[in-house]
Amino acid sequence: AQSVTQLGSHVSVSEGALVLLRCNYSSSVPPYLFWYVQYPNQGLQLLLKYTSAATLVKGINGFEAEFKKSETSFHLTKPSAHMSDAAEYFCAVRGGYQKVTFGTGTKLQVIP
Amino acid sequence: DTAVSQTPKYLVTQMGNDKSIKCEQNLGHDTMYWYKQDSKKFLKIMFSYNNKELIINETVPNRFSPKSPDKAHLNLHINSLELGDSAVYFCASSQTRNTDTQYFGPGTRLTVL
Numbered sequence: 001a002q003s004v005t006q007l008g009s010h011v012s013v014s015e016g017a018l019v020l021l022r023c024n025y026s027s028s029v030p031p032y033l034f035w036y037v038q039y040p041n042q043g044l045q046l047l048l049k050y051t052s053a054a055t056l057v058k059g060i061n062g063f064e065a066e067f068k069k070s071e072t073s074f075h076l077t078k079p080s081a082h083m084s085d086a087a088e089y090f091c092a093v094r095g096g097y098q099k100v101t102f103g104t105g106t107k108l109q110v111i112p
Numbered sequence: 113d114t115a116v117s118q119t120p121k122y123l124v125t126q127m128g129n130d131k132s133i134k135c136e137q138n139l140g141h142d143t144m145y146w147y148k149q150d151s152k153k154f155l156k157i158m159f160s161y162n163n164k165e166l167i168i169n170e171t172v173p174n175r176f177s178p179k180s181p182d183k184a185h186l187n188l189h190i191n192s193l194e195l196g197d198s199a200v201y202f203c204a205s206s207q208t209r210n211t212d213t214q215y216f217g218p219g220t221r222l223t224v225l
Contacts, residue, residue, distance in 0.1 A: 032212050043116070043202055043216035044155075051212055088153055099168050100214065102155040 002027040002095040006103035014111050019063075019078040021106045023091030026072065033074040034092040034100070035065055044090060050074060061085070086110045115139050116217035118203050124223045125193055132189045133220045135203030143167075144186035145204040145214065146178060155202070161186050162209045190222075198224045 007022040025031055032051050036044040048059025055067040061084075065076045074091060091103040116137045125131055137144060145168075146158040160168035161180040175191040190197060203217040 034212070041219075043218045044204075045216070046213050049212055090155065094212065099157050099160065105153045105155075
């Protein structure tokens with residue numbers, strides 16, 4: 001069994017501030033972890049993924065995430081928020097050959 | 113060029129009607145998926161096909177019937193539409209059933225009146 005919990009359905013940050021979106025996972029086997037972004041009225045786009053290589057994963061648009069097995073976490077960060085980062089962000093997990101399970105999403109608001 | 117495309121983009125219909133949503137991918141992928149995203153943005157997998165074979169069939173009412181005429185297409189037919197079927201339906205594809213990255217279509221917003 002596998003699951004994902006995203007802490008905070010809404011996060012607001014000022015433009016230029018640090019972005020931190022939290023994700024904790026549960027998986028009975030070593031997981032693959034993903035962050036997807038969904039802009040308004042669009043489909044999901046892969047930001048980055050962890051597949052058991054380096055624990056610090058760099059993605060597109062300046063985002064990165066760190067896999068911490070001891071904390072079962074895969075938080076998404078970006079040093080400086082941009083207005084164009086405003087979107088819905090989804091964490092997802094796949095354990096082994098199971099289907100991908102998505103979290104409930106975190107809506108990021110960037111305040112000018 | 114659009115990698116994963118869906119038609120229609122918007123679909124408004126009455127309760128009890130039957131409707132279909134079409135999905136096509138030009139990525140040469142083997143595996144395709146249908147997801148339902150509800151009003152709270154919760155994304156849940158419905159079906160997955162690998163080379164035209166059904167491999168994932170979640171607890172979905174049998175009013176929903178996927179059809180894959182070839183590995184580039186996965187259509188979703190819904191019979192006797194209900195109010196609760198209103199949602200955004202996303203098609204996605206991945207290179208194989210074991211591949212990590214899924215590529216999503218733009219979604220079809222279904223509204224049942």
